[in-house]
Amino acid sequence: METIKQLSVFLENKGGRINDVAKALGRQGINMHAFSMAETTDFGILRLIVSDVDKAVDVLRAENFAVVLTDVVCISCPNVAGALSGILERLAAHQVFIEYMYAFAQGEKAHIVIRPSDLGECLKWLSEEDCDILEGRQL
């Protein structure tokens, strides 16, 4: 099953906290491939895909961050109008709900990180779509 370990970090809403994470990872040569921030009035959850997830967990825990790993699915599809729609339609038709997702496009390709309600079902139906399911190394 091609899932990727995503790093989730608990952050208080105060200046410079995201940078504290970025700095800690940068110092250890860990690259951030993608991230998104979910926020409330007083705290947020920073979700990251990084080059070395195990090392990143150690680095951040040593700095007292609360960190958990979550399985997500990462896909790559053509960076053209309507490409994502077909994928989402397929998932919705099979009762796979999306808890959250984030994406970034680069040249001809678009990469999408999805946290689905059911990982197995999500992967199964995605394999029939015009998209590539990525492994961590491919990001």
Next chain:
Amino acid sequence: MSRDELRDLQGKRLHKLVDLVYHNTPFYRHKMQELDLLPADIRTIDDIVKLPFTTKADLRDNYPVGLLATPMSEIVRIHASSGTTGNPTIVGYTYRDLEIWKEVTARALTAYGVTRGDIVSVGYGYGLFTGGLGAHYGVEHLGATVLPTSTGNTEKHIRLLRDLGVTGLACTPSYALYLAEALHKQGLSADDLKLRIGAFGAEPWTENMRREIEERLGIQAYNIYGLSEIMGPGVAYECGCKDGSHIAEDHFYPEVINPETGEVLPLGQEGELVLTTLTKTGMPLLRYRTKDLTTLMPGTCACGRTSIRFTRILGRSDDMLIIRGINVFPSQVESVILEMPEFAPRYMLVVDRKNNLDTLEVQVELRPDCFSDDMGGMLDLRRKLGERLKSVLSISAEVKLAEPNSLPRSEGKSTRVIDKRVLA
């Protein structure tokens, strides 16, 4: 000793005390003259209600040594506590006062089950604060081994606890939790130590905190009560029953009063604890208002001791917050937080006034292992704490989840309240 014999002894000691301060402390002589009182009017312990109260402000106003009942040459030690405002509070002890002090502290340690075979680490601050030296001499007087670790070097403290097989710990309850946390960080647990008994005091704490300390350090945790104005640690102590603290009544006479009116309350009613030092000669105090809120418990304890007990301190009448007209004690917030395993026992209360309405913000640390990627779950957790607080405090509080290890912590008395209200 029967209660009657004790009351007789207390009466005799009070009479002697009043005679001493009337003739040697101008402050008390003036106060008694204002009330038309002579030492001869105080014959039995029941006459104590005729005497004036002493407050922290009196100590401050008579700074530095105006309340001594003995020439300075008889004073062998001085302690000082930081005053919240103005002058520090100075207390002087005669040699005999120190003998009494170590005797009552040793009595407390005995009640906890400490014996000559124990090694007790004293993690109270040594110095002007009475906690360190007070506990120190009590341990020595008992014949156990004292390890004067003081506060500060937690890493070394843990190392010595482990290497020496230390069995007893005396410190503030918040420092005990800090130690437990530091232990955990080093990958150690209670099993790596031989600690079995803890004597905790100098700040109010809760039953939930007791459970947490006992669980994390693998010990029996007992309350030790004291205040520098009266003596220091050892004024009162819990026994194995952990059902109220026994007052060393042969040396300290307790009353509970209505803090508003000064009226003495019957046994079993909650109010402010007032203590009279029956045997001190350096700086004896008549009816000192402690500001500690508690209830005196009638009846003999299951342990067999006949000395009167008081219930866990419910807070201090001066750290009580009035928020939107409701009395709020930080200890209430603490007990709610300790009920929820998702939170660390660290919190901060921020009280403010916005648009003429008081607001209470409760900042609480999330335990790292209780964080989840699920935003809905995190919001539920915050809501759950908010609802619990509302039901306990009767006012709503805004909950702020804080990162692990982010809230300020002190190794001594915790400071957990920020009151930003500017009252006109």
